[in-house]
Amino acid sequence: MIIEIGHFALILALCVALCQATIPLIGVARGNYGAMLVGTTGALGQFLLVAVAMAALMHAYVTSDFSVINVIENSHTDKPLLYKITGVWGNHEGSMLLWVFMLALCGAAVASFSNNLPPALRALVLSVQGMIAVGFLSFILLTSNPFLRTATPPANGQGLNPVLQDPGLAFHPPFLYLGYVGFSVSFAFAVAALIEGRVDAAWARWVRPWALASWCALTVGIALGSWWAYYTLGWGGWWFWDPVENASLMPWLAGTALIHSSIVVEKRNALKSWTILLAIITFSLSLVGTFLVRSGVLSSVHAFAVDPARGMFILLLLMVAIGGSLLLFALRAPALQPGGVFAPISREGALVLNNLLLATAAATVFLGTLYPLFLDVMGGDKLTVGAPFFNKTFGPLMVPVLIAMVVGPMLAWKRGDLAAVMQRLWLAFAGALAAAVLAYILAGGSHVLALLGLGLAGWTGTGVLVEWADRVQLFRTGLGNSWRRALGMPRAAHGMTLAHFGLAITVAGISATAFDIELIDTVKIGGTLPLGQYQITLEKVEQQQGPNYIADNATIVVREGGTVIATMHPQRRFFTLQQQTTSQTAIRTGIGADLYVALGDPADATTWTVRAFWKPLVSWIWFGALVMAFGGLVSLSDRRWRVGVAQKFRRAPVAATAGE
Amino acid sequence: MRKLLFLLPVLAFLALATWFALALRPDHDPRELPSALLDKPAPDFVLPSLAGGEPVSLASLHGQVVVLNFFASWCVPCRVEHPILMRLAAQEKLPLVGVAYKDKVEDSRRILTQLGDPYRAIAVDAEGRLGIDFGVYGVPETYVIDKSGRIRKRFVGPLAPDVVERELLPLLRELNRS
Numbered sequence: 001m002i003i004e005i006g007h008f009a010l011i012l013a014l015c016v017a018l019c020q021a022t023i024p025l026i027g028v029a030r031g032n033y034g035a036m037l038v039g040t041t042g043a044l045g046q047f048l049l050v051a052v053a054m055a056a057l058m059h060a061y062v063t064s065d066f067s068v069i070n071v072i073e074n075s076h077t078d079k080p081l082l083y084k085i086t087g088v089w090g091n092h093e094g095s096m097l098l099w100v101f102m103l104a105l106c107g108a109a110v111a112s113f114s115n116n117l118p119p120a121l122r123a124l125v126l127s128v129q130g131m132i133a134v135g136f137l138s139f140i141l142l143t144s145n146p147f148l149r150t151a152t153p154p155a156n157g158q159g160l161n162p163v164l165q166d167p168g169l170a171f172h173p174p175f176l177y178l179g180y181v182g183f184s185v186s187f188a189f190a191v192a193a194l195i196e197g198r199v200d201a202a203w204a205r206w207v208r209p210w211a212l213a214s215w216c217a218l219t220v221g222i223a224l225g226s227w228w229a230y231y232t233l234g235w236g237g238w239w240f241w242d243p244v245e246n247a248s249l250m251p252w253l254a255g256t257a258l259i260h261s262s263i264v265v266e267k268r269n270a271l272k273s274w275t276i277l278l279a280i281i282t283f284s285l286s287l288v289g290t291f292l293v294r295s296g297v298l299s300s301v302h303a304f305a306v307d308p309a310r311g312m313f314i315l316l317l318l319m320v321a322i323g324g325s326l327l328l329f330a331l332r333a334p335a336l337q338p339g340g341v342f343a344p345i346s347r348e349g350a351l352v353l354n355n356l357l358l359a360t361a362a363a364t365v366f367l368g369t370l371y372p373l374f375l376d377v378m379g380g381d382k383l384t385v386g387a388p389f390f391n392k393t394f395g396p397l398m399v400p401v402l403i404a405m406v407v408g409p410m411l412a413w414k415r416g417d418l419a420a421v422m423q424r425l426w427l428a429f430a431g432a433l434a435a436a437v438l439a440y441i442l443a444g445g446s447h448v449l450a451l452l453g454l455g456l457a458g459w460t461g462t463g464v465l466v467e468w469a470d471r472v473q474l475f476r477t478g479l480g481n482s483w484r485r486a487l488g489m490p491r492a493a494h495g496m497t498l499a500h501f502g503l504a505i506t507v508a509g510i511s512a513t514a515f516d517i518e519l520i521d522t523v524k525i526g527g528t529l530p531l532g533q534y535q536i537t538l539e540k541v542e543q544q545q546g547p548n549y550i551a552d553n554a555t556i557v558v559r560e561g562g563t564v565i566a567t568m569h570p571q572r573r574f575f576t577l578q579q580q581t582t583s584q585t586a587i588r589t590g591i592g593a594d595l596y597v598a599l600g601d602p603a604d605a606t607t608w609t610v611r612a613f614w615k616p617l618v619s620w621i622w623f624g625a626l627v628m629a630f631g632g633l634v635s636l637s638d639r640r641w642r643v644g645v646a647q648k649f650r651r652a653p654v655a656a657t658a659g660e
Numbered sequence: 661m662r663k664l665l666f667l668l669p670v671l672a673f674l675a676l677a678t679w680f681a682l683a684l685r686p687d688h689d690p691r692e693l694p695s696a697l698l699d700k701p702a703p704d705f706v707l708p709s710l711a712g713g714e715p716v717s718l719a720s721l722h723g724q725v726v727v728l729n730f731f732a733s734w735c736v737p738c739r740v741e742h743p744i745l746m747r748l749a750a751q752e753k754l755p756l757v758g759v760a761y762k763d764k765v766e767d768s769r770r771i772l773t774q775l776g777d778p779y780r781a782i783a784v785d786a787e788g789r790l791g792i793d794f795g796v797y798g799v800p801e802t803y804v805i806d807k808s809g810r811i812r813k814r815f816v817g818p819l820a821p822d823v824v825e826r827e828l829l830p831l832l833r834e835l836n837r838s
Contacts, residue, residue, distance in 0.1 A: 277669060284673075297683040311684045319677055326670035334663050377682045 003068055006056020007147035010097075013049035013104070014137040016042050020107075020130030024123035036119050039126030040111040046133060047108035054088075054101050057146055061088050067153040070094065070146040076159035076577060078548040086169040087160045092294060092310075093146035095173060099290070100136050102174070102181040107133065110185055110210075117206060124192035125185070132184055135317045143310045162549070162575040162582045168228035172221060176248060179218025180286040183255055185210040187283035190276045191325050194332040199276060204266035207279065209636055211262060215255045216632035222248050223625035234583030234598035236518065236613045238621060241390045243298045246369040247289030253362035254282040257355045264351050268413060269339035271352070276333060278355070284322040285362070291318055298373055343415040350408025350416075354401065361397045365390065395449075402456045402507065405500055406463030410470070424470065431462025435508075443515045443616075453511025461504035468497040495635025502627030509620030517614040522603045532614045535559045536597070541608060549573040549582075554599045554608065556586070570599040594618045696795055697811045702728075702803070703793035710760055710768055710782035718809065721757065725835045727828075728803040729779070730759045730791060733767040735799040741818035742775050749778035752829065758782040761791050761799050804828070806835045 020042030027035025060068045061084045064077045074091045075084060083090075089098040107129040114122050140146070189207040193199045225248070230238040239245060258278040264271045292298050295311025342348040368385045376382060406428055410421045435458025436451045445451065469475070471493065472485040486494075517532040528537045539555040551571045558566040568586035575582065588595040593616040600609030697703070706717040714720075729745065731738045748754040758779035760768040765784060772782075785791060794803065797816055804813040813831055815823065 273666070281669075291680065295680075295684060297680065308684050312681075315677065315680050315684065318680070322673050323670060323677065326673050330663075330667045330670050334666050373683055374679060377679060 002056050002059050003065065003147055003149065006053040006060075007145075009049045009052040009056065010137065010141060010147070013046050013053065013100075014134065014141060016046045016049060017130045017133035017137055020046060021127050021134050022130075024127040024130075028120045028123050028127075033119060036123035039123045039130070042130060043104075043107035043111035043126050046130075047104040050097075050101050050104040053147075054097060057094060057097060058085060058088050061085065064157065066155070066157055067149050068146075069148045069150050072150070072154060072157045074160050075157040076548065077156055078577070079160060079165070080547050082167065082170065083160055083165045087164070089173050090160050090164045090169055093140070093144045095177075096136070096140050096144050096294075097146055098173060099177050099181060100133065100140060102177045103129070103133055103136065103184060105178075106182055106185050106210075110188075114206070121192055121196065121203075121206075124195055125188040128188035128191045129184060132188075132321065135321065139310075139313050139317065143313050159548070159575070159577045162573065162578055162580050163232065165548075165575075165582075166228065166232055168224065168232065172224040172228055174221075175217050175224060176221030179214050179216075179221050179255075180248075180251060180289070182210065182214025182217055183251060183279075183283040183286055185214070186258065186279040187325070190279035191328060193276060194325075194328045197332055197335060199265065199272040199336055201266050201269055204262045204275070205640070208259065208262045208266065211255060211259050211279070211282075212632050212636050215252070215259055216629040216636070218248070218252050218255060219625055219629040219632065222252060223622045223629075226625075227622045230618075231585055231587055232583070234585050234600075234611065236516070236596055236598075236611070236615065238618070241368070241385075241387050243369050244289075244293050246365050247285075247292050250362050250365050250369075251282050251285040251289065253358050253365070254278060254285055257358040257362075258282050260351050260358075261355050264348050265339075268342065268348055270342065270348060271355075272336050272339060273329075273333040274355070276336075277329060278359075280322070280325045280329060284318075284325075285366075287314075287318055287321060290314060292369070298369070340414070342413070345411065345418050346416045347408060347411045347413045350404055350411055353404050354408065357397055357401045357404075361394055361401075364393045364397065368393070398507075399456060402460045402503075405503070406460055406467065409496065409500075410467050425463055425466060427466050428459050428463035432456065432459035434458060435461075439512075439515075447514040450511045450514030453514075454508055457504045457508035457511060460507065461501060464497055464500045464504060468494075490640060491638040492635045492640065495631045495633070495638070497631070498634055499628045499631030502624045502629075502631055504624070505620045505627060506622075506624030509617045509622075509624060512617035512620070513615065515616050516618075519612045520600070520609065522607050522609050524607050529610065529612070531612050533560055534565070534595070534614065536610065536612055538608060538610060541599070541602075544571075546573060548577065549575045551584070552599060552602075554610075556597050556610070558588075558595060558597075566595060568595070568597050570597045572599045572601075589619050591619070592616065698814070699810055699812065701809050702805045702811045703790070705783065705790050705793070707759075707783035707785055707790065710758075710765065710772075710784050716757070716781045716783040718805075721805070722809055723807055725755055725807055725832060726805045727754055727756050727832070728759060728794075728805060729756055730761045730785075730794075730796050730799050730801045732761045732763040732799045733771040734763065737818040738800045739775070741800050742778075744819055744821060744824060745778040746776050748824065752832075754778075754832070756780060759785050759790060761785050761796065762788040802828075804831055804835070807838075 020039055023042075024036050024039035027033070027038065057070070059065075060071050061075055062081070064071065064075060064084070066072050070091065070093050074087050074094070079087065087094075089095040107126060110122070110125060110129065114125075117125070186207050189203070189210070193203055225245070226238045229240070230236070258275065261271050261275045261278055265275050291311065291314045295308070295314060297311060368389050371385050372383055406425065407418070407421055410416075410424065411418070432455040436455035439451050439454045443450075471489060472482040474482045477485075519529060519531045519536075521529050523529050523536075523538045525538055525540060528535050530536075535558070537557045537559065539557055541552050541554045544551040544553045551573045553569055553571050556568045556570065557564055558568065566588045568588060570586040571584035573582045573584055574580075583598050583600075585596060585598045587597075593614055596613040596615055598611045600611055602608050702718060704718050706715050706719075709716050731741075745754070745756060749756055756779045758781070760782055763784075763786065765786070768782070768784070772779075783790070788796075794801075800818055802815040802819055803811055806812050812835065813827070815828070819828065
């Protein structure tokens with residue numbers, strides 16, 4: 001019964017989305033305010049209905065209702081409760097439902113928080129959101145329905161892929177999807193602006209918080225996924241340049257460019273058509289990513305069940321959404337009034353450079369990801385494009401990004417003085433040198449590129465702090481004065497400093513991976529292996545019974561010069577239902593370095609394969625990403641975005657006594 | 661001119677979409693791994709026989725269609741494939757030649773005693789040299805060699821029943837006719 005309610009709710013959501021997509025458009029065309037308002041009600045109603053559908057499917061999973069095919073295929077009564085819940089989106093159908101749920105959530109958020117928008121613009125934005133919802137709801141209902149029943153329910157289900165039975169599944173996909181789908185809002189704003197034929201500072205101020213919020217979610221989602229891969233897969237890597245990972249990186253790069261170029265639109269009324277194009281491309285890349293992952297045209301470790309019919313359906317959606325919006329762009333964007341002019345050396349110039357580099361980086365990842373597909377379709381060789389390509393192309397592109405990132409914010413708008421800025425940045429040069437020299441002393445000169453990377457991280461980190469100190473006039477005026485200046489600064493400025501500093505942390509972490517020490521060897525119980533300055537002793541391996549697996553639990557003692565510094569318990573879990581083994585690594589995380597131990601296969605009864613790593617600064621990669629996302633949140637809390645507040649003040653000047 | 665520039669994104673996208681549509685053809689499988697040796701002479705080999713006695717060589721198989729199957733006792737997917745091989749050897753008289761890949765002789769013998777022996781002859785490739793010559797990714801892997809000694813098809817991983825019906829058996833019928 002509950003399943004049918006969910007199913008009907010989803011069908012109703014499609015009907016509501018149809019209304020939401022069409023009626024506000026008619027309202028805008030005829031100037032009918034009531035029809036425009038259907039967008040708002042529709043978005044809220046759609047969210048409610050999709051939430052009911054989501055809850056219904058979740059209920060089926062939690063109660064192990066094996067009359068539902070999707071539950072049979074992906075669940076089992078022995079599965080711990082957490083994975084019964086997260087298993088809802090651990091498969092194609094359920095994850096599409098999560099996708100649509102996030103879309104409805106964004107629509108409802110736009111409907112609730114944009115009372116300050118001009119009614120026509122809001123109606124257009126919600127109508128575009130409705131169109132996207134129509135596409136994906138019909139995709140779910142026609143090709144990937146999670147609510148289908150079977151007349152002959154089996155006694156138990158087939159269980160969830162053991163690799164997915166990890167708390168990571170609870171957080172990684174929701175954040176990632178929120179990021180992907182969140183960009184639909186900036187896409188909708190872009191399409192609405194093209195229809196209206198007007199892009200101005202106010203438009204940029206409305207669209208930027210949405211882009212920023214999606215960017216934060218996507219940053220967290222990607223970082224969580226990378227961290228998950230690091231601790232769960234047992235080979236110590238954290239990024240594999242797998243097509244699906246690239247599919248998430250491309251919208252991130254384009255989205256990063258978008259949040260930067262929209263600053264130029266807001267402050268200087270320039271780069272308008274470029275920003276519109278970026279908003280379209282960012283969401284388009286999310287859609288293309290969805291296509292690549294779910295159509296099976298590329299082989300990837302993340303692949304879902306492959307079905308060409310689904311691929312064809314998504315391709316049609318792409319044609320309508322991307323093709324349509326780009327066509328609209330081609331027709332309407334030339335009419336947009338070009339804005340303010342600026343010299344190449346200026347804040348705008350730096351932001352343009354940032355955009356060019358990020359767009360090139362996204363294009364590079366795009367080419368590398370799709371090249372095997374292109375070649376294959378042409379009837380050429382089978383090949384995969386892997387880390388060597390991306391490291392050689394993507395890496396060098398990030399060097400000027402980091403250099404310019406420090407210089408750009410210190411340049412004045414319109415026309416900047418590069419020489420003067422460079423003089424103020426002497427401390428950043430010193431920071432770069434110090435970082436590189438320190439790394440050389442600690443690790444030697446065997447990895448020149450890594451030293452260079454750490455030097456860049458040092459440059460970026462110090463440079464960002466110098467810029468911030470400059471603004472609050474640290475040490476040039478009293479500390480109290482600086483404090484007051486810092487409080488007086490817009491939150492967005494602090495947010496930028498935080499986010500840029502976070503990137504410096506991540507870059508340091510990535511660069512330091514060159515200094516990893518790795519060890520793979522077999523060891524008898526009681527035997528010891530050397531790992532750098534540590535000695536690793538395999539004390540014992542015991543069998544343990546888990547809820548739905550049997551584990552070989554190793555006890556590994558790590559010593560440094562005779563003193564015990566850690567006792568670690570890596571596991572090998574054998575999931576009896578799926579006949580599949582997973583690795584549960586043991587990681588001792590430190591600020592300086594991680595110790596990472598994974599238990600491999602037994603060679604015989606008393607000999608085990610052990611894989612161990614010493615990874616300097618590796619946790620900085622994800623910590624930096626969190627700092628970036630936190631910077632984004634701080635920027636989001638800037639009162640400038642809460643234009644609604646300002647407008648309420650304007651409308652009711654009497655009430656505006658408190659000078660916020 | 662400026663207007664044409666604005667048309668560029670949508671044109672680029674249309675080209676991309678066409679490519680995607682081509683990639684969605686039902687016969688396109690990104691996971692398929694054709695052999696680099698396809699339609700080329702199979703690497704020659706003379707290897708000791710698992711049963712003892714005369715060594716197994718490619719030359720001795722010349723003039724007949726051969727299905728060469730790399731297997732090992734330590735390989736779990738080989739156990740999945742094994743019942744299918746047994747059925748094919750019995751019902752379809754599949755000309756199966758086994759290669760015991762990177763395996764101890766006694767282990768290979770033990771597993772065949774336990775599960776049954778579908779092979780007409782078994783070569784022992786203890787070092788995995790022949791595997792390198794053929795470009796084996798991992799066991800099990802199966803090669804179809806025609807009467808003139810050329811590799812005509814490669815199957816990576818365990819043979820699935822539908823693949824056998826759809827691809828392997830028709831190919832064998834065709835090769836035997838010619």
